[in-house]
Amino acid sequence: MSELAHGADGPIPAAEVPEMELPHPHGWWTTYVFSQDAKVIGIQYSLTALAIGMVALVLSWLMRLQLGFPGTFSFIDPQAYYQFITMHGMIMVVYLLTALFLGGFGNYLIPLMLGARDMVFPFVNMLSYWIYLLAVLVLVASFFVPGGPTGAGWTLYPPQAILTGTPGRDWGIVLMLVSLCLFIAGFTMGGLNYVVTVLQARTRGMTLMRMPLTIWGILTATVMALLAFPALFVGAVMLLLDRVLGTSFFMPTLVEMGQQLRYGGGSPILFQHLFWFFGHPEVYIVALPAFGIVSDLISTHARRNIFGYRMMVWAIVVIGALSFVVWAHHMYVSGMHPWFGFFFATTTLIIAIPTAIKVYNWLLTLWHGNIHLNVPMLFALGFIVTFVNGGLTGLFLGNVVVDVPLSDTMFVVAHFHMVMGVAPVMVIFGGMYHWYPKVTGRMLDSAMGKVHFWVTFLGAYAIFFPMHYLGLLGVPRRYYEIGETSFVPASAHDLNAFISVVALVVGAAQMLFLFNLIWSLWHGKDAGPNPWRATTLEWQTPETPPGHGNWGRELPVVYRWAYDYAVPGVEQDFVPQNQPLPPRAQVAKGDATP
Amino acid sequence: MDTAPLHDDTATRPQGWRSVVADWSSDQRSFKEASWGKVMMWIFLLSDTFIFGCFLLSYMTVRMSTTMPWPNPSEVFALEIGGAHLPLILIAVMTFVLISSSGTMAMAVNYAYRRDRRKTTALVLLTALFGALFVGMQAFEWSKLIQEGVRPWENPFGAAQFGAAFFTITGFHGTHVTIGVVILLVIARKIWRREFDNQQPGFLTGRKGRYEMVEIAGLYWHFVDLVWVFIFALFYLW
Numbered sequence: 068m069s070e071l072a073h074g075a076d077g078p079i080p081a082a083e084v085p086e087m088e089l090p091h092p093h094g095w096w097t098t099y100v101f102s103q104d105a106k107v108i109g110i111q112y113s114l115t116a117l118a119i120g121m122v123a124l125v126l127s128w129l130m131r132l133q134l135g136f137p138g139t140f141s142f143i144d145p146q147a148y149y150q151f152i153t154m155h156g157m158i159m160v161v162y163l164l165t166a167l168f169l170g171g172f173g174n175y176l177i178p179l180m181l182g183a184r185d186m187v188f189p190f191v192n193m194l195s196y197w198i199y200l201l202a203v204l205v206l207v208a209s210f211f212v213p214g215g216p217t218g219a220g221w222t223l224y225p226p227q228a229i230l231t232g233t234p235g236r237d238w239g240i241v242l243m244l245v246s247l248c249l250f251i252a253g254f255t256m257g258g259l260n261y262v263v264t265v266l267q268a269r270t271r272g273m274t275l276m277r278m279p280l281t282i283w284g285i286l287t288a289t290v291m292a293l294l295a296f297p298a299l300f301v302g303a304v305m306l307l308l309d310r311v312l313g314t315s316f317f318m319p320t321l322v323e324m325g326q327q328l329r330y331g332g333g334s335p336i337l338f339q340h341l342f343w344f345f346g347h348p349e350v351y352i353v354a355l356p357a358f359g360i361v362s363d364l365i366s367t368h369a370r371r372n373i374f375g376y377r378m379m380v381w382a383i384v385v386i387g388a389l390s391f392v393v394w395a396h397h398m399y400v401s402g403m404h405p406w407f408g409f410f411f412a413t414t415t416l417i418i419a420i421p422t423a424i425k426v427y428n429w430l431l432t433l434w435h436g437n438i439h440l441n442v443p444m445l446f447a448l449g450f451i452v453t454f455v456n457g458g459l460t461g462l463f464l465g466n467v468v469v470d471v472p473l474s475d476t477m478f479v480v481a482h483f484h485m486v487m488g489v490a491p492v493m494v495i496f497g498g499m500y501h502w503y504p505k506v507t508g509r510m511l512d513s514a515m516g517k518v519h520f521w522v523t524f525l526g527a528y529a530i531f532f533p534m535h536y537l538g539l540l541g542v543p544r545r546y547y548e549i550g551e552t553s554f555v556p557a558s559a560h561d562l563n564a565f566i567s568v569v570a571l572v573v574g575a576a577q578m579l580f581l582f583n584l585i586w587s588l589w590h591g592k593d594a595g596p597n598p599w600r601a602t603t604l605e606w607q608t609p610e611t612p613p614g615h616g617n618w619g620r621e622l623p624v625v626y627r628w629a630y631d632y633a634v635p636g637v638e639q640d641f642v643p644q645n646q647p648l649p650p651r652a653q654v655a656k657g658d659a660t661p
Numbered sequence: 662m663d664t665a666p667l668h669d670d671t672a673t674r675p676q677g678w679r680s681v682v683a684d685w686s687s688d689q690r691s692f693k694e695a696s697w698g699k700v701m702m703w704i705f706l707l708s709d710t711f712i713f714g715c716f717l718l719s720y721m722t723v724r725m726s727t728t729m730p731w732p733n734p735s736e737v738f739a740l741e742i743g744g745a746h747l748p749l750i751l752i753a754v755m756t757f758v759l760i761s762s763s764g765t766m767a768m769a770v771n772y773a774y775r776r777d778r779r780k781t782t783a784l785v786l787l788t789a790l791f792g793a794l795f796v797g798m799q800a801f802e803w804s805k806l807i808q809e810g811v812r813p814w815e816n817p818f819g820a821a822q823f824g825a826a827f828f829t830i831t832g833f834h835g836t837h838v839t840i841g842v843v844i845l846l847v848i849a850r851k852i853w854r855r856e857f858d859n860q861q862p863g864f865l866t867g868r869k870g871r872y873e874m875v876e877i878a879g880l881y882w883h884f885v886d887l888v889w890v891f892i893f894a895l896f897y898l899w
Contacts, residue, residue: 188701190865263697267700294711300715
């Protein structure tokens, strides 16, 4: 165990700490339900997130039915429409994307990719999932309470969020805020685990600069989440007090139905600041794991080392840091001193630099690569295209003068769905097609996968590309129906109907994906330990799917970075991270492997 | 596990900033001296700092946004003791008690590393007692204000946000202290029952008990004290 091993650039130190004690399961319940194994917890997180995501998907169909064919469906009244919008947004952003990337992928991949046996505090990790599940259940409960879920819009802006005119004012908003507080508490437990595991529990030879970019993305996103969620927590607690106790943190003096309310003296803008201090980093909490995962997918399936690994790492870290000083670009129309608008526009546009570095590096990784157009690669390429598209419209919206006329139009809806809806979801799909063989031992069916990809990708474009045009026409977002508005031409209505039809088709394609997930459990091709011939540690486990503790008797030792594909002079076209010096015919002077 | 390291390489390691660079570019661990639990507590406290920071910034914002005059804390928090009118006397005592508890906590950590079971138990219990005393005085302060008509939504002295911010922030801090007291009591019991000496596994986590837990609990305790200094300065003195 403590013998000196030699890596690509010098000796590998001996183990510094004894191995962790694993809490071994004592039966069915502690193996599959109350499991303290990060892999099981990751799967639990993923399945729960997918289940609640299905609810949000159905809500989006209902919204599209109303927008495409206004007045046709009598059960969608304006109240219900606002409830659909609110729940769709909140579920997708927080309960699906955040939970799936960090709780799902994070739990499954962090210990495996780092050569650890488990997360550092398995009990706390297990608690994290159960509190997340509780948060989801509280959220779902709001569909069944009198008045239904809140219809305040996913941003929950006071004062309207807690005034009587807003649907779900009685129970829905309370359950939403309680659910958010629970989610944050649960996430904090998991998040502390992810960060400490990455920083303190790597295997021998695994330096920070040898970690796969997936881990860098998840680590940075988790640190950001630990610093950004507090603002949402505080905002949620104070809004809850305003609603339940009648305090006036966010409530100014108000007249409602001719009655002066007992509120007075609060600051609605304060809530917007708290919300967006969380909300903007949240965009990158979702995007950075996607950046990381897509880097690994592209490198693996193009059989080429990632271009500019160090730049990729620093770009992730810089984006993470910058995203804390841009939040007020969501508030240009809230009223702001021009100097602040100038400051926030500048910081926002600066983010384009590290982001562009990443995009160029993905393209340069593909350049002259041996591109395998299998399903994970297709989704990775789809991500790059949709992300660039959403990023470019972000440049429009980041400028104050361009944002003011575009704000609260469909252009904004198109922008954020492209950049933080479709793009990260593409990566989630890509990641699932990529790692499903490790989780189950079987491949997902690739014919179904390709249908799934093309319908989703082309469909997403058919949905969101015309929305930019609608937004430029001035079609407002969040409106139940546009009606006979003079500046909106009749073609806009046809376009809305078209978008709705496509949305239903794309939704149906997701059913195919779910079917594939279940069908392949029994009928998928046997995957073997390393079907993609990938270098990272999770593919080098002694068992597939990996057992409790991940590795056999000995932890793996890491000798190289994660991207040794097509190394000149090496017979195989990939060298796993835990393989000592590669069997090469002649070792050239100046070893090229970093 | 995160017990004592396998090798002691203190002599060969670089010093100062070079050691930071060396640690962060090394494998296995980025903080070479710190156990998992300690790193976790530090990161949690960083996150918690943001929570209290947001609360205090929100308090300052609503204090500016309200149009009503802000009550004078020196008067609101004054007590009549023996006919003398003493502004902020209770808060002064509370602050003194809490700061003293940090002192006893630091001594407890010191004796824990000397494996002095009796003194550690006594000092941890004393710290918990100071904490409970603090929460008790806070409960007294709350009930006095409530009797005088201060509510989260209104108060007779001025801006309604005064009560809202007061009850929210001191309530949140008081909850932290209360949780800290419970943790300290559990730890005192563990020390007294020699669970750290015998490395008995924990009831929930199954991890071996060790004296370092006193230090980790101490980190939390000092943090809660530090937060109180800010609340004291920004809420009571301003």
